[in-house]
Amino acid sequence: MKVELLELSEDKIKFLLSGVSAAFANGIRRACMSEVPVLAIDEITLYDNTSVLFDEQLGLRIGLVPLQAEDLDTYSQPEDCQCAGEGCPGCRIDFALSAEGPGTVYSRDIKFTDPTVKPAFDSIPLVILGEGEKLVMEGFATKRVGRDHSKWQAGTLCGYKNMPKIVIGKACTGCEKCVEVCPRNILMMDDGKAKARNIEECSLCKLCVEECETGAITVSPILDSFVLAIESCGSMPSKELVSRAPEEIKLRAENLVSKLAELS
Ligand code: SF4
Ligand code: SF4
Ligand SMILES: [Zn+2]
Numbered sequence: 001m002k003v004e005l006l007e008l009s010e011d012k013i014k015f016l017l018s019g020v021s022a023a024f025a026n027g028i029r030r031a032c033m034s035e036v037p038v039l040a041i042d043e044i045t046l047y048d049n050t051s052v053l054f055d056e057q058l059g060l061r062i063g064l065v066p067l068q069a070e071d072l073d074t075y076s077q078p079e080d081c082q083c084a085g086e087g088c089p090g091c092r093i094d095f096a097l098s099a100e101g102p103g104t105v106y107s108r109d110i111k112f113t114d115p116t117v118k119p120a121f122d123s124i125p126l127v128i129l130g131e132g133e134k135l136v137m138e139g140f141a142t143k144r145v146g147r148d149h150s151k152w153q154a155g156t157l158c159g160y161k162n163m164p165k166i167v168i169g170k171a172c173t174g175c176e177k178c179v180e181v182c183p184r185n186i187l188m189m190d191d192g193k194a195k196a197r198n199i200e201e202c203s204l205c206k207l208c209v210e211e212c213e214t215g216a217i218t219v220s221p222i223l224d225s226f227v228l229a230i231e232s233c234g235s236m237p238s239k240e241l242v243s244r245a246p247e248e249i250k251l252r253a254e255n256l257v258s259k260l261a262e263l264s
Contacts, residue, residue: 001017001018001019001020002016002017002018002019003015003016003017003018004016004018006200006227008238008239009238010232010237010238011231011232011234011237011238012229012230012231012232012238013229013230013238013239013241013242014200014227014228014229014230015227015228015242016163016200016225016226016227016228017160017225017226017227017228018163018222018224018225018226019224019225020224020226021224022162022223022226025160025226025228026160027249028160028228028242028245028246028249029155029158029159029160029228029230030158031245031246031248031249032154032155032158032230032241032242032245033146033153033154033155033156033158034145034146034147034153035145035146035147035245035248035249035252036145036146036154036155036241036244036245036248037072037077037143037144037145037152037154038066038067038072038143038144038145038152038153038154038233038235038236039067039068039069039072039075039093039117039141039142039143039152039235040063040064040065040066040067040141040142040144040149040151040152041062041063041065041067041095041110041139041140041141041151042063042092042139042140042141042142042144043139043140044058044059044062044137044138044139045137045138045139046058046136046137047136047137047138048134048135048136048137049134049135049136049137050132050133050134050135051101051105051127051128051129051130051133051134051135052127052128052130052133053127058126058127058135058137061126061127062097062110062126062137062139063151064151065107065110065119065120065121065124065126066119066120066121066233066234066235067117067118067119067120067141067235068117068118068119068120068234068235068236069093069114069116069117070116070117071116072143072236075090075091075093075143076090076091076143077091077142077143077144077145078091078092078142078143078144087140091142091143092140092141092142093112093113093114093117093140093141093142094112094113094138094139094140095110095111095112095113095138095139095140095141096111096137096138097109097110097111097135097136097137097138098135098136098137099129099134099135099136100129100132100133100134100135101128101129101130101131101132101133101134102129102130102131102133103128103129104125104126104127104128104129105125105126105127105128105129105135106122106123106124106125106126107119107121107122107123107124107126108122108123109126112141117141120233120234120235121234153233154232154233154235154236154241154244155230155231155232155233155241155245156231156232156233157229157230157231158228158229158230158231159228159229160226160227160228160229161203161204161221161226161227162204162221162222162223162225162226162227163199163200163221163222163225163226163227164199164200164202164204164219164220164221164222165199165219165220165221165222166186166187166196166199166202166217166218166219167217167218167219168193168194168195168196168216168217169215169216169217169218170216171214171215171216172193172194172214172216172217173214173216174189174192174193174194175213176189176194177211177212177213178194178208178211178212178217179194180211181207181208181210181211182207182208183203183205183207184198184201184202184203185198186198186199186201186202187208194216194217200227202219204219204221206219230242
């Protein structure tokens with residue numbers, strides 16, 4: 001297996017994974033979306049809501065605010081906690097939100113009892129309060145995975161595709177038709193012949209192949225090579241998300257082995 005980093009920012013990572021099966025690449029993608037645990041607001045108690053939004057709408061909005069923790073590993077998932085899911089400081093982080101209009105209530109107004117936990121983004125608007133309108137609530141966040149609910153989905157846009165292979169043969173006459181038709185600007189002219197660049201951006205649409213009258217260009221997927229693009233919801237850097245994904249797969253595989261051993 002070979003990994004080549006193509007692009008890296010706080011929120012997004014793109015890398016080339018070679019020498020693996022489609023199932024393996026998809027396993028990494030799926031783990032980023034549904035197996036890496038993050039924090040999200042789980043339950044709220046509303047004491048006052050005279051805003052224009054129904055309680056349920058507010059609950060949905062607040063639940064979808066991505067949360068960051070300085071050390072996520074200090075918290076357990078409720079079912080793995082010493083309290084066996086009853087709820088304790090090891091698996092719940094309490095918060096309170098109190099605001100009075102006029103003004104906009106933002107994600108930064110959610111205050112956690114643990115100062116190392118906070119919304120990943122300060123300025124997510126939650127509701128606009130008119131003159132005299134009030135919003136008072138408290139509740140708690142828990143650590144779970146995207147498989148439980150999309151609000152715990154650490155990876156938002158996670159996709160993969162086969163790495164394309166583009167071959168331009170000697171039959172190229174330099175007519176430029178493939179360059180004109182390519183929707184991703186992958187093809188260019190170089191010394192009277194077509195040439196490919198940024199091949200990982202090719203969508204394998206094969207419009208260039210259809211347009212080439214001499215059959216000089218071929219485009220095909222490399223079957224054991226994949227371009228993965230993973231975007232984090234903001235709860236953790238994209239690099240950390242991708243490094244946690246195989247750890248989660250490993251944990252599940254170890255659980256499976258121990259369960260099988262129990263059966264034998
Ligand atoms: S369409 Fe075919 S012949 Fe024309 S430039 Fe492209 S590869 Fe060459
Ligand atoms: S397959 Fe599509 S995206 Fe790729 S080079 Fe050809 S026209 Fe461009
Ligand atoms: Zn607990």
